[in-house]
Amino acid sequence: MTQPIKPFDVVALTGDLPERGLLTGQVGTVVESLGKDVFEVEFIDDEGRTYALTAIGADRLLVLRYDLAQAASG
Template sequence: MSDAANVLDVVTLIEDLPERGLYRWQVGTVFEALAPDVFEVEFSDDEGRSYASLALSESRLLVLHYEPVQAG
């Protein structure tokens, strides 16, 4: 299983972005690949309403996995 981000992956921020009202560990969804290692990520509330959407480098993201990962 790869840790590289793909469209529709669930990701979390690994650093604060206070100028955008976003903080470490907030969860979003990748919805577009803009360039190598740059993705448009949408952040939504529990009701599905988007409250932020921005381009982020993959180095600011951690891909979350919701299934077992088998060792190498």
């Protein structure tokens, strides 16, 4: 079972968004939930400048985890 995406989650793109100049694997932060499974994601460079702020569907995002998590037992 996956946890729902929520504001302030760090996410990575699972596919290119060429219309926005974004590539698979780029990392952003969820800043707002816009509706069921649609999120406003902010992408920031190493200098802290926003280079993209766009709505993205949950199916195109992977939540990055920084803590120890147990694998689901099957």
